[in-house]
Amino acid sequence: MPTDLRINGKTHQVNLPDDVPLLWVLRDEVGLTGTKFGCGVAACGACTVHIDGEAVRSCQVALSDVWGEVTTIEGLGTPDAMAAIQQAWVEHQVAQCGYCQSGQIMQAASLLAENPAPSDAEIDEAMQGNLCRCGTYPRIRAAIHSAAQKMQEA
Amino acid sequence: MASFKKIARRSFLIGSAAIVGGVAFGAYYVSRPAPNPLKPADGEAAFNPFVMISHEKITLIAPRAEMGQGVHTTWAALIAEELDVTLDQVEVIHGPAATAYYNSALLGEVIPSKGYDKSRFIHSLGEALGHAGKLMDMQVTGGSSSMKDGYERMRAAGASARETLKLAAANRLGIASSQLSTKEGKVIAPGNIEIAYTDLAAEAAGLEPVEAQLRHRSEWKLLGKAQPRVDMPGKATGTAKFGIDMRLPGMKFAALKANPHLGGSINGFDASEALQMPGVEQVVDLGNAFAVVANNTWLAIQAAEAVAADWGPAPIPDTQAEIQDAIRAAFDAEPNSTLRDDGDVSALPQGAQEVSAEYEVPFLAHATMEPLNATALYDGSKLQLWSGNQGPLLTRNHCADALGIDPEQVQVNTSLMGGGFGRRGEMDFSVYAAKLARQMPGTPVQLTWSREEDMTHDFYRPGAMARMRGAVKDGSAVLLDGQIASQALTPQLMSRWFGMTPAGPDTTLVDGAFNQPYGIPNYRIRGHAADLQVPIGAWRSVGASFNGFFMESFMDEMAHAAGADPLEFRLALTRQEWAPAAKVLEAVKEMSGWTGKTPDGVGRGVAMTYSFGTPVAQVIEVTEEGGLIRLRKAWIAADLGVALDPQNLEAQMFGGMAYGLSAAMFGEITFAEGAAEQGNFPDYDAIRMHTMPEVEVRILEEQSHISGAGEPGTPPAAPALANALFDLTGKRARRLPLMHDFDLLI
Numbered sequence: 001m002p003t004d005l006r007i008n009g010k011t012h013q014v015n016l017p018d019d020v021p022l023l024w025v026l027r028d029e030v031g032l033t034g035t036k037f038g039c040g041v042a043a044c045g046a047c048t049v050h051i052d053g054e055a056v057r058s059c060q061v062a063l064s065d066v067w068g069e070v071t072t073i074e075g076l077g078t079p080d081a082m083a084a085i086q087q088a089w090v091e092h093q094v095a096q097c098g099y100c101q102s103g104q105i106m107q108a109a110s111l112l113a114e115n116p117a118p119s120d121a122e123i124d125e126a127m128q129g130n131l132c133r134c135g136t137y138p139r140i141r142a143a144i145h146s147a148a149q150k151m152q153e154a
Numbered sequence: 155m156a157s158f159k160k161i162a163r164r165s166f167l168i169g170s171a172a173i174v175g176g177v178a179f180g181a182y183y184v185s186r187p188a189p190n191p192l193k194p195a196d197g198e199a200a201f202n203p204f205v206m207i208s209h210e211k212i213t214l215i216a217p218r219a220e221m222g223q224g225v226h227t228t229w230a231a232l233i234a235e236e237l238d239v240t241l242d243q244v245e246v247i248h249g250p251a252a253t254a255y256y257n258s259a260l261l262g263e264v265i266p267s268k269g270y271d272k273s274r275f276i277h278s279l280g281e282a283l284g285h286a287g288k289l290m291d292m293q294v295t296g297g298s299s300s301m302k303d304g305y306e307r308m309r310a311a312g313a314s315a316r317e318t319l320k321l322a323a324a325n326r327l328g329i330a331s332s333q334l335s336t337k338e339g340k341v342i343a344p345g346n347i348e349i350a351y352t353d354l355a356a357e358a359a360g361l362e363p364v365e366a367q368l369r370h371r372s373e374w375k376l377l378g379k380a381q382p383r384v385d386m387p388g389k390a391t392g393t394a395k396f397g398i399d400m401r402l403p404g405m406k407f408a409a410l411k412a413n414p415h416l417g418g419s420i421n422g423f424d425a426s427e428a429l430q431m432p433g434v435e436q437v438v439d440l441g442n443a444f445a446v447v448a449n450n451t452w453l454a455i456q457a458a459e460a461v462a463a464d465w466g467p468a469p470i471p472d473t474q475a476e477i478q479d480a481i482r483a484a485f486d487a488e489p490n491s492t493l494r495d496d497g498d499v500s501a502l503p504q505g506a507q508e509v510s511a512e513y514e515v516p517f518l519a520h521a522t523m524e525p526l527n528a529t530a531l532y533d534g535s536k537l538q539l540w541s542g543n544q545g546p547l548l549t550r551n552h553c554a555d556a557l558g559i560d561p562e563q564v565q566v567n568t569s570l571m572g573g574g575f576g577r578r579g580e581m582d583f584s585v586y587a588a589k590l591a592r593q594m595p596g597t598p599v600q601l602t603w604s605r606e607e608d609m610t611h612d613f614y615r616p617g618a619m620a621r622m623r624g625a626v627k628d629g630s631a632v633l634l635d636g637q638i639a640s641q642a643l644t645p646q647l648m649s650r651w652f653g654m655t656p657a658g659p660d661t662t663l664v665d666g667a668f669n670q671p672y673g674i675p676n677y678r679i680r681g682h683a684a685d686l687q688v689p690i691g692a693w694r695s696v697g698a699s700f701n702g703f704f705m706e707s708f709m710d711e712m713a714h715a716a717g718a719d720p721l722e723f724r725l726a727l728t729r730q731e732w733a734p735a736a737k738v739l740e741a742v743k744e745m746s747g748w749t750g751k752t753p754d755g756v757g758r759g760v761a762m763t764y765s766f767g768t769p770v771a772q773v774i775e776v777t778e779e780g781g782l783i784r785l786r787k788a789w790i791a792a793d794l795g796v797a798l799d800p801q802n803l804e805a806q807m808f809g810g811m812a813y814g815l816s817a818a819m820f821g822e823i824t825f826a827e828g829a830a831e832q833g834n835f836p837d838y839d840a841i842r843m844h845t846m847p848e849v850e851v852r853i854l855e856e857q858s859h860i861s862g863a864g865e866p867g868t869p870p871a872a873p874a875l876a877n878a879l880f881d882l883t884g885k886r887a888r889r890l891p892l893m894h895d896f897d898l899l900i
Contacts, residue, residue, distance in 0.1 A: 016450060017432045024452035028407050033399035034392020036572070037451070038523055039605045043835035046523060073392030082391060089390040093382065093801060096809055097222030098389030099396060099523040099572025124844035131835060133523050133573050134222045135812020137846040139805070 003063055007032065008075030018064035023047040025063050026072060034073040034102050038131070045130030048103035049073075055110035057129075073102040076109060084154070085109050088147035096134035104130050108144050117148050188288060191252030199359035201315035203254040204233055204308060207355040212237075212244045212339060217255035218304075219295035219544040220248070220385060221522075221574030222809070223864045224802040227383045229304050231376045231799065236312030236369065238336040239351070241376070246384045251546030251566040256288040259303035260296060266493050266661050268669040270732045270764055270857075290652070291547035296579050296692060298766035298862025301798060305860050306368070313366035322358035323349050371796075380801035385570065397542035397569040400529040402598040406435065409454035410586055410603050411461065412443035412611050414829040415468035416689055420444070423463035431457040438593050445590045445601055455604050468828020469687045477686065477825060478514075481619055484639040484682035491659030494668040497676035499623075499635040506625035506632050509715045511708055513622070514889045515700045516822040518615035518693055519830070519838060524572020525608040526583040530591035531598040536563045537588055542571035544579040548651055552581040553588040564588075575813070576692035580613055580650065606833035613691025614823055614830075616641040616684075620667075620704035625676075626716035630726055633676040636708070638664055638701060641690050642683040666698030666869055667705050671764050672724075673731035688825070694813050695865040698765035702869025703818070703876070703890065706761035710877045711886065719750040720877065721760045721773075728762070734793045734857040735764060738771040741791030741852050746773040755779075756786075757882025763869035767861030769793050772811060772874040774847065776882050782899040783882065785815070785847035785875065793854040795861050803863055804851040810867020811849070816840035818872035819898055822891050845899055 002013045005025070012030050021040075026032045026049070035058060038046030042057040049058045052068035077083035082090070085108055095101045104127070111118055111126040118126065123141055132140070192200035192215070198208040206213040214237075216229035230246040249255065262284035284303075287294075316336055323341040324331040326349070334341050340348045371378070388394030413420055423444055425437035433453035438445045444461065448454035471477050502508055528541035537557060543549045546566045554561040571578055587601040603611070618640035625633035642660035649655045660683060668679035693699060713723035721743055728735040739762055742748070752758050755778045762771040770792040777786045790807045797803055820839040824831045832838045876887035879896055887895060 017453070020450060020452055024450055028450045028452075031401060032392075033395070033401065036396075036523075037398065037525065037602075039835050040455075041605070041834055041836065044523070077391060079387045079391050079393055082387070086390040090382070090386050093380075093386060093805070095222075095383070095386055095389035096224070096805060097523060097571060097573045098385065098394055101389050102392040105390065127843040129842075131523070131840055131842060133521060133575075133813065133816070133840060135809040135816075135841065135846065136805070137812070137841075137843045138808060138849050140843065 005066060005070060007070045008072060014063065016063060019062045021059050022049070022061040022063060022066055022070065023058040026058065032072050032074055036099055036102055038100065043131070044100070045107060046100050046103040048106040048130065050106060050110060053110065053113060055107050073106060076105065083109065084150050085112065085147045088143040088150065092139045092143040092146065094136050094139040094143050096136055100130060100132045104132065104140055108140070108147070112144070112148055112151060116152055118144065188252070188254035188256070191250050191254055194359065197356045199355045201318055201358070201363055202311045203252065204311040205237065205315040207351050207358070209352055209355055212239055212351060214244050214246050215249035216246050217249045217252070217293060218300045219542070219568065219571055219574055219578065221295070221544070221571035221578065223806055224383055224799065225295070225300050226385060227381055228799050228802060229300065229308060230384065231381050232304050232308035233312035235374055235376045236309045237316050239339045241381055241384060243339045248568045251293060251550045251568070253288060253291065253547065255293045257292050257294050257299055257303050258284045258287060258307065259299040260284065260292055260294055261287045266659065268494070269767060270669070270671050270735070291551060293545060293547045294579065295544040295574070296576065298865045301860055302767070302862065305796070309368050313368060314363050317364035317366040318358050318361050319351050319354050321361055321364055322354045326357060377798050379799070381799055383802070394570055396524050396572050397529070397540060398524055398527045398572070398602060400540045400569065400600060402529070402531065405529070405598040405600060406447050406594070407449065407451040407454055408445045408447045408590060408599050408601045409451060409458045410443055410445050410601055410607055411458040411463070412607065413465045414610055415465050416470065416611070416828050417687055418468045418828065419466035421464040421466055423461050425461045428457040428460040431460060437461060438590055440586055440589050443586060445586070447594070447599060451602050470825065470828045472827050474824045474826065477688065478617070480686050481617055481639050481684045484684040485621060485637055487682060489680035490642060490683040491664055491681040493659060493661065493664055493679060493681070495678045496674070499633055499676045499678045502625055503627060503632045503676070506627040507715060508623065508625050509712050510623045511711055511886070511888060513620045513704050513707060515618050515703060516824070516890060517617045517688065518817050518821045519609050519612045519823050519832070520575045520577035520693060521609060521838060521840065522573030522575060522577055525603045525605055526577070527600060527602040528584045528587035529598060529600040530587040532557070532591040532595050534595045535559070536565070537591065538565045538567070539584055539588060540567045540569060541584045541587065542569045542578055543584055544574055545581070549581050549584045552585050556585045556589055557592050575694045576696070577612065579692055605835070609833050609838060610830040612830070613689045615693030615699060616643065616688070616690040618700040622704060622708040624708060624712045626712050629716050629718045630723065631672070631674045631712050631716070634674045636667055636679045636704065637682060638667055638679070638704065639682040639684055640700065641686050641688060643690055643692065643696065646690055647692065662697040664701065665696060666701030666763055666765050669764065670705055671732035671735040671769065672727040674727060694810065695765055695868040698763060698865070698869040699814070699817070702761070702763040702765070703872040706763060706870060706873030707876050707887070710759070710873070710880065721748055721750065724760070724762055734854070735762060735769040737854055737856050738762060738769045738791040738793055741854060742771045742773045742789045745789040745791065745850055745852060746775070748773060752881055757878045757880070759874045759877025759879070759881055761870035761873035761877060763866070765866045765869050767859065768863065768866035770807070770866045770870050772870040774874040774878045776875070776878045778882060782897055783879065784899045785845065788847045788849045790849065790867065791852045791854060792866060793856050794863060795855060795857045795859050797853045797855050800853050803853050806863045807851045807867040808849040810865060811871040812841050812846060814868040814871025815875060818875055818890055819892050839900070
């Protein structure tokens with residue numbers, strides 16, 4: 001039976017078994033490839049998306065368990081209309097290989113939504129589930145602080 | 155591949171005769187230009203293989219693997235600097251696989267000289283030998299060589315295109331080229347006349363390329379300054395396309411499963427259960443592996459687990475202990491190399507105190523964030539392949555070989571890479587996809603490896619051991635005699651790439667040990683090649699990744715025995731041997747406010763490694779909080795000769811260090827019955843936001859040649875941390891990973 005999903009403001013009808021993780025629905029069925037496969041066991045955070053604004057590992061949410069509106073990196077902003085957090089990523093030249101950054105940005109966006117001025121310790125706490133093998137952490141931290149400041153000024 | 159074998163044999167016999175042979179060979183064949191692979195349409199001009207201009211746009215070709223090191227941006231900036239365009243005016247693409255894109259620097263690195271002391275003769279010899287890469291289809295990204303390779307050639311490509319455009323404008327206006335100038339993609343003529351390059355493309359296309367002098371550094375507008383990376387907006391918005399993001403109409407999704415007993419065969423498999431699972435369409439035999447084809451990658455991965463396979467045994471010892479014994483046994487065999495033998499290490503200098511220590515490091519996986527994958531479409535005669543790879547021509551040749559078709563029938567499209575670190579210099583993931591596509595003619599298929607498949611089928615950084623003996627006197631080192639035992643990488647790699655095994659010493663086995671800029675009067679390094687068949691490969695900084703740890707841990711032990719400050723001890727030994735090495739040490743001394751003394755609960759360590767032409771010094775500070783050790787701060791100084799993009803170099807330096815720290819703290823692959831025992835990040839963790847230290851980086855330009863950036867940040871990380879742990883706890887770290895022996899914050 002097809003499942004209806006709300007993704008980035010649009011409704012998608014998906015014909016896949018109930019237990020297929022949201023990650024693979026997004027990537028292989030809906031064609032939203034910005035959300036990445038890294039480990040499949042919630043150990044790297046590359047697949048982070050929002051469900052009703054909350055950051056979740058999409059590799060661990062079965063299609064039938066998706067409980068709300070899904071936002072992916074593509075729904076956060078586009079190259080021509082970036083969200084403040086994405087602009088901060090560009091400003092600080094954060095990405096190296098860039099593969100983990102969709103997940104990093106989605107995690108950071110949810111942190112800032114809950115806590116508009118996180119301390120370094122709070123950034124450590126919120127971001128430690130997101131792995132980056134290139135080691136871009138110092139610039140991720142700087143970009144989060146800078147986005148926080150911009151969003152407060154706005 | 156017969157011609158590769160012949161050429162490779164001649165170039166890789168690393169005796170002096172072979173080098174001369176390579177150079178002579180090079181001089182004869184290499185001077186012929188490689189054909190321009192760009193096929194301009196009507197009204198387009200391909201000025202050379204690196205610059206293409208049409209009526210609409212300017213395209214620069216950066217035919218190197220973009221795996222995070224920023225090569226597309228800096229490579230394009232080299233061309234743009236002379237072409238007089240800004241980076242936001244151009245499109246930068248990787249381009250096709252082609253001989254014209256060979257790496258002219260990589261092979262030059264095989265000369266077993268120390269490097270930092272290169273005479274002009276050795277330097278030219280390296281350049282000449284590098285050009286033999288053209289004959290071996292070495293369109294390869296590796297060895298931290300892209301900027302050495304492109305530094306002059308790409309500026310020349312830009313300058314030539316600029317002068318040709320000026321000539322086209324001069325012809326149109328009926329004035330001399332010398333009256334024209336160029337700026338931001340336009341030719342400027344007297345009387346405020348401006349003609350866009352795109353407007354001149356059709357006319358310039360008919361002209362012979364013009365050669366031009368390179369501008370002096372003082373005239374640079376882009377190089378030497380931070381450039382916004384061309385791939386950054388895509389990577390911040392999820393729109394950058396990696397190999398795994400390739401989507402084609404009608405494409406199927408497949409999962410790979412290969413024998414976990416590495417190198418073992420497959421005796422058969424039963425896929426009946428898998429074929430009943432949802433979404434599964436077929437299970438395809440790939441020789442020593444199989445692929446499950448489905449309408450979704452996850453369904454394919456699930457079904458692959460349900461296939462019952464009869465795997466043959468691995469040709470490697472059954473236990474980890476036996477593997478370690480085999481490495482240790484290499485110490486008793488004749489050395490594979492003695493690439494440094496200064497003075498006389500046989501006798502202890504009079505009045506000197508002897509120091510000795512043994513070290514051991516494990517096998518390591520690359521663990522790129524993007525699991526291995528490739529996409530292929532076979533139409534019955536031609537193969538199209540999309541893969542993130544570090545060697546497009548070798549990939550093309552290997553896929554053609556596997557399918558029994560001509561290399562010309564294979565088109566390789568190289569995508570962005572979610573990390574490479576050396577792993578994507580291998581061809582296996584592309585060849586598996588090609589073999590799968592051959593069995594599904596007309597249907598495009600993406601073959602993805604699960605994380606477990608990726609981690610358990612790596613070409614691992616080899617495990618290694620060292621026996622170090624030294625002597626100190628009057629506060630300095632007077633003797634260093636090191637033996638390194640590990641599998642030799644070069645024969646395995648050359649065998650996979652070219653189907654031949656070179657004779658002669660393996661430089662990579664002792665890289666980072668024999669070539670360190672320390673003026674120790676009696677200094678010998680011997681490499682011992684272990685007889686083992688564990689699949690090994692190039693891993694960010696290769697031999698220097700373990701020799702940096704051995705050398706710099708032992709230098710610290712010698713300093714301690716000599717009663718000297720470890721930083722001053724290294725400074726004294728480098729100052730007379732090679733000044734740039736001393737300068738990076740002085741830089742971290744100043745940056746960190748090094749006093750040689752640390753309060754209780756704080757430890758500091760220093761290390762300096764010279765690799766890929768670049769000396770890098772690091773100071774790491776650790777603190778103990780609540781019984782756990784945390785990395786608080788790191789200071790890094792590196793001398794690149796010419797700093798083409800300081801902001802990107804800073805990222806490469808702290809990123810390289812982070813990769814080294816991840817391995818030093820947590821990285822370890824062990825084997826049971828020839829199968830890797832770690833399969834995913836929970837067993838093979840890496841440094842994370844809360845365990846990464848703050849960093850401060852300084853880039854110096856003291857040495858005379860431009861040098862590598864992607865790898866040299868890695869080797870000093872492990873010893874700098876190990877030495878800091880000694881300062882904090884009084885306990886020496888002689889094996890890695892450190893999590894076994896120290897209470898690190900995890």
